[in-house]
Amino acid sequence: MDLTLHVWRQKNSKDAGKMETIEAKGISENASFLEMLDTVNENLQKNGKEPIAFDHDCREGICGSCSLVINGEPHGPEYGTTSCQLHMRSFKSGQNIFIEPWRAKAFPVLKDLVVDRSAFDRIQQAGGFISVNTGSPQDANSIPVPKQDADKAFDAAVCIGCGACVAACKNASPMLFMSAKVSQLSLLPQGKPERERRVLAMVDQMKKEGFGNCTNQYECEAACPKEISVEHIARMNREYFRAALREETPKEGHGGE
Amino acid sequence: MKLCDRLFNSSVGAKMLMAVTGLMLTGFVLAHLSGNLLIFAGAEKFNAYAAGLKSLGALLWVARLGLLGAFVLHVYLAVKLTAENRSARPVKYAHEATIQASFASRYMIHTGLMMAAFIAFHLAHYTFRWTDPSFASLPEGDIYAMVIAGFSSPAVSGFYVLAMLALSFHLCHGVSSVFQTLGLYHGNLNPMTEKLGPIVATIVFVGFSSIPLAVLAGLVK
Ligand code: HEM
Numbered sequence: 291m292d293l294t295l296h297v298w299r300q301k302n303s304k305d306a307g308k309m310e311t312i313e314a315k316g317i318s319e320n321a322s323f324l325e326m327l328d329t330v331n332e333n334l335q336k337n338g339k340e341p342i343a344f345d346h347d348c349r350e351g352i353c354g355s356c357s358l359v360i361n362g363e364p365h366g367p368e369y370g371t372t373s374c375q376l377h378m379r380s381f382k383s384g385q386n387i388f389i390e391p392w393r394a395k396a397f398p399v400l401k402d403l404v405v406d407r408s409a410f411d412r413i414q415q416a417g418g419f420i421s422v423n424t425g426s427p428q429d430a431n432s433i434p435v436p437k438q439d440a441d442k443a444f445d446a447a448v449c450i451g452c453g454a455c456v457a458a459c460k461n462a463s464p465m466l467f468m469s470a471k472v473s474q475l476s477l478l479p480q481g482k483p484e485r486e487r488r489v490l491a492m493v494d495q496m497k498k499e500g501f502g503n504c505t506n507q508y509e510c511e512a513a514c515p516k517e518i519s520v521e522h523i524a525r526m527n528r529e530y531f532r533a534a535l536r537e538e539t540p541k542e543g544h545g546g547e
Numbered sequence: 548m549k550l551c552d553r554l555f556n557s558s559v560g561a562k563m564l565m566a567v568t569g570l571m572l573t574g575f576v577l578a579h580l581s582g583n584l585l586i587f588a589g590a591e592k593f594n595a596y597a598a599g600l601k602s603l604g605a606l607l608w609v610a611r612l613g614l615l616g617a618f619v620l621h622v623y624l625a626v627k628l629t630a631e632n633r634s635a636r637p638v639k640y641a642h643e644a645t646i647q648a649s650f651a652s653r654y655m656i657h658t659g660l661m662m663a664a665f666i667a668f669h670l671a672h673y674t675f676r677w678t679d680p681s682f683a684s685l686p687e688g689d690i691y692a693m694v695i696a697g698f699s700s701p702a703v704s705g706f707y708v709l710a711m712l713a714l715s716f717h718l719c720h721g722v723s724s725v726f727q728t729l730g731l732y733h734g735n736l737n738p739m740t741e742k743l744g745p746i747v748a749t750i751v752f753v754g755f756s757s758i759p760l761a762v763l764a765g766l767v768k
């Protein structure tokens with residue numbers, strides 16, 4: 291199949307950047323989207339041109355590296371699919387395809403389609419952790435976890451932190467990502483000691499990073515390659531209100547609450 | 548107080564204040580609508596209702612100040628949050644796409660600002676009676692006659708109907724959105740809360756628009 295690509299090209303974080311039109315000819319419809327870009331890059335290099343920079347690693351939908359906005363939709367048109375797992379048969383020969391980086395002030399472009407997502411790491415570091423004692427592990431069944439809670443926590447834990455929710459959101463808000471972390475950790479007994487501190491600190495950090503606010507339009511849920519539900523955002527809102535009501539967040543080592 | 552700081556200055560807290568003030572305003576809108584529909588019961592009932600409201604005295608002022616506070620907070624936070632949202636994406640997509648966000652949800656600040664403009668006109672029109680000189684010659688306390696005189700102008704009536712369209716779009720997203728913001732998203736509740744916005748929006752649009760349209764059609768005179 292033959293395609294006309296419109297790709298964001300930007301030399302480095304200082305460069306203004308612009309869209310560039312590139313013809314991609316003779317692409318197999320069995321190729322993945324990233325393999326299509328590999329083919330385009332080989333041709334660009336053969337002609338002495340700079341290849342298109344894009345993030346990728348596992349290429350099997352589990353690492354969260356790939357990050358392309360394809361015709362305005364993060365990870366392209368297939369629901370619940372990462373860019374690396376998207377196949378060219380989802381497109382028609384002769385089609386125009388726009389390929390852009392995640393767009394958010396908090397995710398500055400480093401080069402072409404590669405953005406700096408360390409804002410997510412800082413949100414995670416602000417509260418997305420649990421305290422564990424070192425030493426030998428306790429018996430696996432010594433802490434009972436209700437099945438329902440375990441299931442909900444697992445639904446949230448499938449988040450791969452790719453940032454598609456931010457890219458899709460009209461306000462570049464990371465609420466789906468944050469709520470997945472808050473849900474995963476707060477639903478389980480292991481996450482209870484930091485329950486209040488976690489949500490307060492993460493929501494604070496989100497603002498410091500320059501992300502936008504949620505307006506309940508659910509674009510994130512539609513774009514999420516792991517099909518994470520906005521139900522988690524509601525849970526995070528509840529968690530936030532509960533934590534905000536408690537003037538002092540519990541201190542470590544003082545007998546808990 | 549930490550709680551105030553967390554509500555006013557955090558993203559999630561500010562949204563909760565928007566939701567609560569939005570609900571207060573929606574409550575007022577529905578109460579106002581049910582009062583206004585008494586116009587179809589005739590001049591006597593309608594004027595008696597208006598006089599009854601006036602006789603509440605201090606209580607009326609408490610309600611008015613409460614509403615004003617909710618309105619000011621709602622608009623202030625709306626403008627602030629929207630400005631933050633715009634600046635969170637300085638470079639737009641060359642190819643914009645919307646996957647599932649509703650039309651109403653994408654124009655909340657626009658329909659909201661239209662409401663602010665409408666409310667200013669509405670107060671000048673029927674509360675302070677600055678805009679229509681013909682109101683001066685009407686008997687004192689005859690609110691019924693004033694409404695009929697006001698809506699006899701197709702331009703004024705048309706403007707009211709348009710404003711109610713904007714309000715109904717605002718509520719279509721807003722009322723359903725409140726549940727998510729306040730953390731009340733729940734599998735069993737959702738089929739109802741998702742419909743509540745469109746239902747309230749329809750009631751508000753049909754209910755309010757019926758008054759100027761009935762006056763223009765000569766059904767209420
Ligand atoms: C009759 C007057 C109004 C009523 C009844 C009303 C009602 C509501 C409700 C119920 C919400 C949903 C709250 C939430 O879930 O976050 C809302 C949100 C909002 N309103 Fe209003 N509002 C009114 C006036 C205004 C005005 C004058 C403005 C603008 C200056 C405005 C701007 C907004 C914005 C930007 C949102 C947030 C939308 C979102 O988060 O999706 N509203 N309003």
Ligand code: FES
Binds near residue numbers: 350353354355356
């Ligand atoms: S490359 Fe790992 S998820 Fe796509």
